[in-house]
Amino acid sequence: MRGLLTGTAAAAALLALMVGSATSANAIENYNPVTEDRLDNPEPHNWLQVRGNREGWGYSPLDQINASNVGSLQPAWLFSTGVQEGHQSPPLVNDGVMYVTTPMNQVLALDAATGKRLWRFQRELPEDLFQLHPTNRGPALLGDRLYVALTDCFLVALDARTGEVIWEVAVDDYQAGYYMTLAPLAAKGKIMVGVSGGEYGIRGYIAAYDAESGEEAWRTYTVPAPGEPGSDTWPDDDAWKTGGGSVWLTGNYDPETGISYWGIGNAAPWMGDTRGGMDNLYTTSVMAVNVESGALVGHHQYHWNDSWDWDEVSPPLIYDVTRDGETFKALVNVARNGHIYLLKPTAEGPIEFVDAWNYVYSNVITAFDPDTGRVSYDDNHWPGTGKAALFCPSLWGGKDWPYSAYSPDTGLLYIPANENLCSTLEGAEEKYVPGELYIGVPIPVILGGFSLREGWDHIGEIQAWNVDSGEEVWSKDFAHQNWGPILATGGGVLFSGGTNDHMFRAHDAATGETLWEYPTNSGVTASPSTYSVDGKQYVAVQSGWGVDAERKQDVLRGIIPGYDVHVPQGGVIWVFALP
Amino acid sequence: MKAFRPARSFGIRWNRRRVVQGVLGLGIAGGLVSPDAWMADADAAEIARQRPQDGDQLTFFGGDRDGEVIAPADLSLGEQPFIAYPRDPSSGVIRDGSRLNQITLLRVDPARFDDRTRPGTVDGIIAFSATCTHQQCPVTAWDEQAEALFCFCHRSRFDPWNAGKVVNGPATRKLPRLPLRLEGENELRIAGGFSGRVGN
Ligand code: FES
Numbered sequence: 012m013r014g015l016l017t018g019t020a021a022a023a024a025l026l027a028l029m030v031g032s033a034t035s036a037n038a039i040e041n042y043n044p045v046t047e048d049r050l051d052n053p054e055p056h057n058w059l060q061v062r063g064n065r066e067g068w069g070y071s072p073l074d075q076i077n078a079s080n081v082g083s084l085q086p087a088w089l090f091s092t093g094v095q096e097g098h099q100s101p102p103l104v105n106d107g108v109m110y111v112t113t114p115m116n117q118v119l120a121l122d123a124a125t126g127k128r129l130w131r132f133q134r135e136l137p138e139d140l141f142q143l144h145p146t147n148r149g150p151a152l153l154g155d156r157l158y159v160a161l162t163d164c165f166l167v168a169l170d171a172r173t174g175e176v177i178w179e180v181a182v183d184d185y186q187a188g189y190y191m192t193l194a195p196l197a198a199k200g201k202i203m204v205g206v207s208g209g210e211y212g213i214r215g216y217i218a219a220y221d222a223e224s225g226e227e228a229w230r231t232y233t234v235p236a237p238g239e240p241g242s243d244t245w246p247d248d249d250a251w252k253t254g255g256g257s258v259w260l261t262g263n264y265d266p267e268t269g270i271s272y273w274g275i276g277n278a279a280p281w282m283g284d285t286r287g288g289m290d291n292l293y294t295t296s297v298m299a300v301n302v303e304s305g306a307l308v309g310h311h312q313y314h315w316n317d318s319w320d321w322d323e324v325s326p327p328l329i330y331d332v333t334r335d336g337e338t339f340k341a342l343v344n345v346a347r348n349g350h351i352y353l354l355k356p357t358a359e360g361p362i363e364f365v366d367a368w369n370y371v372y373s374n375v376i377t378a379f380d381p382d383t384g385r386v387s388y389d390d391n392h393w394p395g396t397g398k399a400a401l402f403c404p405s406l407w408g409g410k411d412w413p414y415s416a417y418s419p420d421t422g423l424l425y426i427p428a429n430e431n432l433c434s435t436l437e438g439a440e441e442k443y444v445p446g447e448l449y450i451g452v453p454i455p456v457i458l459g460g461f462s463l464r465e466g467w468d469h470i471g472e473i474q475a476w477n478v479d480s481g482e483e484v485w486s487k488d489f490a491h492q493n494w495g496p497i498l499a500t501g502g503g504v505l506f507s508g509g510t511n512d513h514m515f516r517a518h519d520a521a522t523g524e525t526l527w528e529y530p531t532n533s534g535v536t537a538s539p540s541t542y543s544v545d546g547k548q549y550v551a552v553q554s555g556w557g558v559d560a561e562r563k564q565d566v567l568r569g570i571i572p573g574y575d576v577h578v579p580q581g582g583v584i585w586v587f588a589l590p
Numbered sequence: 591m592k593a594f595r596p597a598r599s600f601g602i603r604w605n606r607r608r609v610v611q612g613v614l615g616l617g618i619a620g621g622l623v624s625p626d627a628w629m630a631d632a633d634a635a636e637i638a639r640q641r642p643q644d645g646d647q648l649t650f651f652g653g654d655r656d657g658e659v660i661a662p663a664d665l666s667l668g669e670q671p672f673i674a675y676p677r678d679p680s681s682g683v684i685r686d687g688s689r690l691n692q693i694t695l696l697r698v699d700p701a702r703f704d705d706r707t708r709p710g711t712v713d714g715i716i717a718f719s720a721t722c723t724h725q726q727c728p729v730t731a732w733d734e735q736a737e738a739l740f741c742f743c744h745r746s747r748f749d750p751w752n753a754g755k756v757v758n759g760p761a762t763r764k765l766p767r768l769p770l771r772l773e774g775e776n777e778l779r780i781a782g783g784f785s786g787r788v789g790n
Contacts, residue, residue, distance in 0.1 A: 095760075096725070138789070139689045141726035143743050186689075444652050446689070447728070454731035454742045455670065558744070561760055565745040569735075580760060 033132040033174030039120070042172045043106045045152040047198065051266040055501075058104045058540040060261075061149040061194045062414060063498075066329035067263035069416035070499045071541045075548035076589060077502030081517045081527045084587045087549060088126035092117065092582030096145040098555030099412075099496075100194070101538035102584060105152060107545075110171070111553065112147040112194075113582055116161045120174060123551075124544040126586065130174035137163055140185055143210055146558050148260065148412075149194030149538070151202060153222050160191035160204045166220060168202075178225035182206065188213050188446050194261045196271060199302045201228055203271065205258020209279045209322065212449035215256035217273055217298070219305055229305025233258065233275045233293050240307070244315075246287030253443050254286070255279030256294040259324040259412055265340075268358050270308060272329070272342060273298045276322035280451025282438030283316035284395040290315040295323045297344060299360050308360025313346045314376065314386050318394050319434070320406035321347040327354065328417050328424070333479045334365065341365070343478055345415045345426050347408025349373035352384070353478060368481060370474060371409035371430045372464065375402050396451065399437035405461060406434045411494070411559060413509065414538055418499035421520050423484055425497045426474040427509055431467035432492075432566075435460040461566045470567075471510060473497065475523060485523040491567055491576075494560040496538040498550075506550055508535020511564055511578050515539075515552055515585065531585055534578045536560045547588060555582030638687030641788075642676035642768060646780040648695060648717070649677045649684055657684065660695065662778050665715050670732050671696035671739065673720055676780055690788045692720035693768055694729050694739060702751040710769030710781055717768040717780070718754050721789045722746060724761035739765065753785075763790075 045059055053059050055072045062069045076084065092098065096114035102123075103110045109123040116136055120129040136142075142162050151158045157171045160182070167179040182204060183189035188211025196203040201219040209215065215233035220226065233256030235241040245251045257276035264271045278286055278294035292310065295317045299309035313323045327342035332353060342354040342362065349371045355363040364384030369376070378387040394400035413427045441451045450457070463470075471493025475484045495509020504526065505518040515535045517527040534556030541550045556564075556578040568574055648660040651673045660674055674693045676685040685691050700714035707716070718739065720728045727743035738747035738757045746759025754765035766788055771781035 139726070141689070141721070141728070141743070143725075143727060145725050442652060442654075442656075447652065448730075448742065453670075454740065455734070457742065458731065458733055458740055458745075459735065557760065561744050565759065577758075 033130055033169070033176070037129050039108055039129055039172040042108070042155055044155045045105060047153070050197065056543040057106065058101065058542045059152055060103070061101055061538065062263070063540070065264045065266055067326055067414070068328060068330065068499070069414050069497055069538070070418050072501035073541050073543060073548050074501040075543065076500070076504065076541070076550060078504055078519050078526060080589060081502070081504050083590060084517065084527050084529070084550070085590055087586045087588040089586070090119070090121060090126045090128070090584040092119065092553070092555065092584060094582055095557065095580040096555065097557030097560065098537045098553035098582040099146045100149040100553060101540040102551040102553070103150060103152060104540065104542035109551070110150055110152065110157055111584055112150050112159055113553070114145045114147060114557070116163070118150060118157065118159055118169065118174065121584070123542060123549065132169055132174040134161055134163070134165065134167060137185060142190070144190070144192050144207065144558055146192050148192055151195040151197040153197035153202070156222070158195045158197065158202045160193060160195050162190045162192065164189045164191055164206065166191070166195065166202065166204055168225060180220060180225045182218060186446050187211070193259055196261050196264060197222065198264050198271065199269065201302060203262065203302070205273060207257040207259055207276070209255035209257040209276045210448055210450055211446060212253035212255065212279045212443050213257070214252055214254055215258055215276065217258055217262070217300055219302070231300055231305045231307055233298065234278070235292065241292035244290035244292040246289060250286045253279055253449060254291065254294065257322060259322060260326055262300070263326040263329055264302065265329055265356070269302050270356070270360060271300050271302050272326050273300060274323050274325045274344070276324060277317040277320055280438070280441060280449055281318065281320050281436065282394065282396045282451050283318035285438070285451055286316065288316055291317070295321060297323070297327055297342065297354070297362065299356065299362060301360070309356065309362040311352070311354055311362045311364060311384065313344070313350070313352060314348050319348070319375065319402055319436070321408050323347055324412045325410070325415070327352070328415065330417050330419070341478070343417070343424060345370065345410050345424070347411060348376060349404045349409035350376065351476065351478070366481065370426060370476070370483070371404050371428055373403060394436040394438065396438035396440060399435060401433055401435045401462070403433035403464065404429065405432040406436070407432070407559065407563060413494055413536065414496040416497040416499040416505070418520055420501060420503065422477060422479070423520070424476045424478055425499060425505055426476065427493050427495050427497055427507065428472040428474050429470055429492055430472055431464045431470050433462050433464060435462065461570055463570055473505070473507065473518065473523065487518065487523040492560065492563050494534070494536040494563070498539040498541060500541055506539040506552070508537070508552065508554070510534070511576055513554070513578070515554065529587070532579070532583045533581055534560060549586050549588050551584065551586045553582055553584050556580055634681065634683050635687060637678050637681055637683040638685050640685055641783055642685065642691060642693070642780045643678070644780060644782050645679060646676035646685070647679055648674040648693065648778055648780065651675050651686070651692065660778060662712060662715060662776060665695065665697040667697050667699065667714065669697070671730065673728060673730055690721055692728055694718045694720040696732065696750065698750050704752050707751060707753045710767060710771070712770045712772055712778060715770060715778065716750055717770050718748070718750070719766040719768065719784050719788045722761060723763040723765060723790055724759065726789045729765065
């Protein structure tokens, strides 16, 4: 479809009517521009990027709120976002100014200490847009601008002081099924985004735009065209054109090497036999992309020829791991396929496989090649077109998009996991129609294709792992699902929601013990953040249930006898502090 | 005869599938494209964008019978719904200029219709806007267990016997109805516009 849109149409898109609008109550004065040096070396009192640092830790060194006093945490202020759907974005904070993105293409700027509204931006959604994922996972800050990637596939640069639109660009055509939910990555003067739409048979890519002008700098596809490296892992037909490979989450970034690491979604349509039963690079992989040039400099495919809808959405966390007496900079990924991967990046790009092991019950992957990490499958649990198979974990995997966290204080990796839920899928032939769902599994099959393992006693978990030793240190269970990204702090506390009981919780990072919980308006599936203003520490999170948590809740109502819990929607920004 | 397919004109959001066919069509027609033909294209685009009208036929969307007119015998009890587009019988233009014209068509047990739902159905055949009132995904499936229309995106369900009311899910508004009638013995026609606001 891009073919139809190149040239004139793309230029027209750049000049598209500016349908976004900002209402600016108060222009922000003395704004502290976000330099790349500040992003590379974030100050403890701010939260300048979605995971707090380049390496994706989800960690803040702030320790005023800690394991001994967190029990008396209370709301400092609240702000209603005015919209429904899945609120997933962390409040970013730059020297007392908070920026929050919400579903429905909205950005809010608030006073981080008081909740007073500074400005609000909303870009009108097209009347014929249908949103499979009505959500947003955060903005990016760079200089005195804020960048946001939207579900109508526009990338917009706003003046961070006023909310005025500086430029906007149609990254792609929403009518062909392209959309964006991730927070952009800002590095080397570029704003990088990735597209979603695997369920519509898009061909995924990561694209970079000049932060100043909005001009496209490079575009690196997640599915190679014939003749490009990796194209020999696709059949000799047109499958690559609709090959999927969505990019759901912001890449993590190593400023030392200038390489970014992106988690790539599953291939489209869902059943692997429709793609020749081949590897289908670079879907379900980590892609290492040079930020300057866009060159694909390395990759590791977590599992080949995906047939389980296991988008490998998560970018690997970057931190030092010690194995066999050697300490090295590692890529640690908690894969949707139920396994933790320990990988070793190189300064040039290529990625080496070190180790992998399962963190939830898995009946699909039976072995890893010790040298390459290539997996083997149990054919009984491998669905196909006209071939039904039951597999665990379910299509939502052991962990979906909610972020894991790493604390350098405990040295532990924290995983929001889901155990005991399995899926059954069976593909059927489907014709591709641009802009329409292109899954290759009939909807009634997906509808009823879930089950719980015999003897199940819980689903949601937070797990704490020592990756040096490969051992689980503690695990905490929740009765039903857990869709809560995790924030780790220097106070020895983990913050997370994710359950269907509206709770936002603090756990002891060393033991998993729940130290505090607070019932919010809805369910918390958003990423928490923490910051301080005038020496006072705050913890912020959005509550607003929706998207996959909503879907899964419906599934659970269908398969747990007598279970009928509904979670109300509606977004509120909650900010907590000590009295 | 094959339905006339208009080509894309810039500035107009256009159904992608038809764009492909339109462009291919023009390619084959080659030098035959005259200014008059472009005018006709504009007219056709206008017709394609109009909402369903009284007297329109219904055509299959996607699959092997894409674009063919749907007859009552094509719909059987207990089968999954079809997604359809209206077709203007006089010009032959399929009204697919906006995805908001997508229709979910199915046959259910007519004995179970409540009194306000029964008018505008044809022997158990009932039509709704396919655009989910939640976030506008196409409502394409039948949930056998819940006996309801099912939207894949966030699993809202709608009751066909009670005017499309929400059974559960994040949708909060019923699916708009599209009244049907028979023309002559056996031709399925649309009998008026959507009963309410399409989409969310
Ligand atoms: S769009 Fe139908 S349930 Fe959300």
